[in-house]
Amino acid sequence: MRIKENAAARLKELGVELRQGVSLVVKTSLGIGGATDELLLRRQDAIPEAMRLLADQNIRHRFLGSGTNVLVADGELAWVALHLPSTQPGMRVEGNAVYVDASADLGGMVTFCAKRDLGGMEGLIGVPGSVGGALRMNAGAYGMQIGTYVREVELYRAASGEVETVTGNDIRFDYRHTSFAPDDVMLRVKLELPSKPFKEILAGIRVCNEKRRASQPLNQKSAGCIFKNPQGGSAGKMIDELKLKGHRVGDAMVSDRHANFFVNAGHASCSDMLKLIDDVRERVRGAYGIGLENEVIVWQN
Ligand code: EPU
Numbered sequence: 231m232r233i234k235e236n237a238a239a240r241l242k243e244l245g246v247e248l249r250q251g252v253s254l255v256v257k258t259s260l261g262i263g264g265a266t267d268e269l270l271l272r273r274q275d276a277i278p279e280a281m282r283l284l285a286d287q288n289i290r291h292r293f294l295g296s297g298t299n300v301l302v303a304d305g306e307l308a309w310v311a312l313h314l315p316s317t318q319p320g321m322r323v324e325g326n327a328v329y330v331d332a333s334a335d336l337g338g339m340v341t342f343c344a345k346r347d348l349g350g351m352e353g354l355i356g357v358p359g360s361v362g363g364a365l366r367m368n369a370g371a372y373g374m375q376i377g378t379y380v381r382e383v384e385l386y387r388a389a390s391g392e393v394e395t396v397t398g399n400d401i402r403f404d405y406r407h408t409s410f411a412p413d414d415v416m417l418r419v420k421l422e423l424p425s426k427p428f429k430e431i432l433a434g435i436r437v438c439n440e441k442r443r444a445s446q447p448l449n450q451k452s453a454g455c456i457f458k459n460p461q462g463g464s465a466g467k468m469i470d471e472l473k474l475k476g477h478r479v480g481d482a483m484v485s486d487r488h489a490n491f492f493v494n495a496g497h498a499s500c501s502d503m504l505k506l507i508d509d510v511r512e513r514v515r516g517a518y519g520i521g522l523e524n525e526v527i528v529w530q531n
Contacts, residue, residue, distance in 0.1 A: 231266050231269060231289065231290065231307060231308055231309055231310050232250065232267055233250075233267045233289065233310060234287070235267070235288065237283060237287045238282055238285075241269065241280060241283065244276040244279055244280050244302065245271075245272045245273040245276050246270065246271055246273075246275065246276065246280050246440055247269070247270040247272060248268075248270075249267065249269075249270065249474065251265050251266075252265060252266065252267065252268040253265065254294075254297070254307070254311065255263045256296035257294060257297045257300075257311070258298075258300055258453075259296070259297060259298040259300060259358060259452065259454075260451055260452060260503070261451040261494045261498075262301060262302060262304075262477050262494055262498055262499065262500050263302030263303070263304070263307075263500065263502060264302065264303055264304050264305040264306055264307045264500075264531075265305075265306060265307065265312055265425055266306070266307035266309065266310055266439035267310045267311070268294075268310065268312075269310055269311070269313070270313050270315055271312060271313070271315075271459075273395070274417060276393060277386050277417075278386065278391055278416070279521060281386070281391065281393065282283075284310075288380065289309075289310055290308060290310070291309050291310045291311070291312050291452065292309050292310075292312065292314070292529055293311075293312045293314075293415050294310045294311045294312065294313050295314075295332070295333070295359065295360035295362045295366075296311075296358065296360040296361040296363055298358040298363065298454065299363060299367060299453050299525070299527055300453060300526065300527050300528075301453060301500055301503055301504070302455065302529045302530060302531055303500050303530050303531040304499050304500045304501060305531070308348060308531045309529075309531075312413075314331075314332060314333040314362070314417075315333060316333040316334070316360065316516035319331035319332075319333045319334035319335075319361075320334075320418075321338075321339060321341075322335060322419040323343070323346050323348070326348065326422050326423055326424070326425060327381070327416060328342075328343055328348060328421045328423060329418060329419070329420050330361050330419055330421065331510065332358055332360060332361050332362030332365065332415075332416035332419065333361070335360060335361075335410055336354055336355070336357055336358070336359050336360060336369070337354070337357070337360055338356075338409065339351075339361055340352070341343040341353050341355075342433065343421075343423055344428055344431040344432065345428060346442050347425055347428055347523075348423035348424070348425065348426065349423060349424055349425075349434070350374065350378070350379055350423045350426070350430075351374065351376065351379065351423065352374070352434035352435045352437075352438055353370065353372035353373060353374040354369060354370070354371060354374070354376065355435045356371075356438060356439055356442040356446075356448070357369050357371055357454070358454070361416075361419060362415075362416035362417075364376050365377075365380065365383060365408070365410075365416050365419055366408060366410055366414075366416060367406050367407065367408065367525075368404065368405070368407060368408050369406075370405075370406070370443065370506065371438070371442075372438050375403065375405075376403075377401070377408065379421040379423055380401065380420075380421060381420045381421060381422045381473075382395055382396065382397055382398060382419065383396050383398075383401065383410075383416055383417075383418070383419050383420075384417045384418040385410070385414045385415055385416050386414070386415040386417060387411070387414055387495055388413035388414065388415070389413075393417065399437075405459075406525055407456050420502050431489060431490055433473075446487065446491060447485040447486075447488060447491050447493055448489075450495070451471060451493055451505045452492065452494070453492075453526045454525070455488075455490040455491060455525050456491065456492045456507060456510075456524065456525060457523065457525055458522070458523045459490075459513070459521050460522065460523075464490075464523070465490045465522050466488055466489045466490035466491075467489075468489075468514050468518055468520070469484060469490060469510055469514065470489040470516065472513055472517055474489060474510060474513065475487075477505040477506070477509075477510070478495065479502045479503075480502035480507065481494060481497050481498035482495070482498040482499075482502040482505070482506040483498075483524045484494040491507060492507065492510075505526070508525075510522075
């Protein structure tokens with residue numbers, strides 16, 4: 231979708247930067263996606279008005295964080311991509327409380343806290359993505375999840391058109407799922423972390439890094455795990471047992487390292503990846519009677 235001149239002029243007054251015809255191939259970890267205009271929202275106080283303007287002009291939009299858990303449609307996209315600037319995101323510590331901007335890098339936040347003797351999040355160290363994305367889907371690994379430590383979230387709530395602060399008790403954090411509305415925009419979080427000596431945190435981080443390196447295709451284009459694990463089971467184990475490692479549709483391929491990672495082994499399209507996802511889901515259903523649910527978020531046109 232392309233922004234018309236009159237809307238672009240008003241957005242500029244609100245401090246919103248317009249980048250025209252951006253390919254989402256370079257904005258997503260899968261390296262898949264069509265082209266659209268991108269709007270960079272530099273001023274948080276201008277977000278409500280910018281959002282009203284988009285609604286008035288019938289401009290559909292989606293918020294793109296680091297693009298590490300999305301599969302974006304091919305071709306000319308019917309919506310614009312909104313983005314919060316991620317240069318110099320705010321991170322501040324007060325006792326055991328940490329205030330972090332949603333645009334911050336997740337791994338960067340873990341090390342920032344570790345250096346201040348605040349632990350608990352070691353498992354998240356190798357998870358690619360932004361703090362906002364991690365909050366939205368309650369990112370977790372190696373027995374922990376970010377939701378455990380959330381005390382407050384500042385967000386733009388599309389339903390009210392306002393910036394609001396929600397307390398941790400009012401948010402449900404489930405396995406790779408939260409009670410945030412799909413159009414809530416994460417802006418800032420307050421976490422409360424346990425005190426831990428830096429050396430101890432570092433040792434934990436090393437263990438997680440090693441486990442990840444030993445089992446996941448870290449140097450290939452992926453969105454992490456494609457499917458959520460079914461209760462009490464492992465999607466990767468089932469797909470592996472079906473001998474589907476290396477199975478492909480075009481350049482979309484089941485990783486030969488971890489079967490729940492689907493990688494872009496060249497120039498995969500969204501449609502290739504969707505066909506591969508459906509094919510594997512059906513094979514697992516046929517063999518185990520289990521309908522795997524996507525973990526990756528699919529943004530169709
Ligand atoms: N397994 C296989 N073959 C494979 C992959 C896994 O046999 O190709 C087996 C493993 O040997 C193990 C079991 O399946 O016995 C579980 O595998 P693993 O420890 O790799 O964990 P997972 O359940 O596949 C989950 C998360 C990962 C997270 C790891 C570590 C989900 C969908 N995946 O993977 O998160 O990093 O645990 O905590 O919950 C993600 O969410 O994108 C993600 C990568």
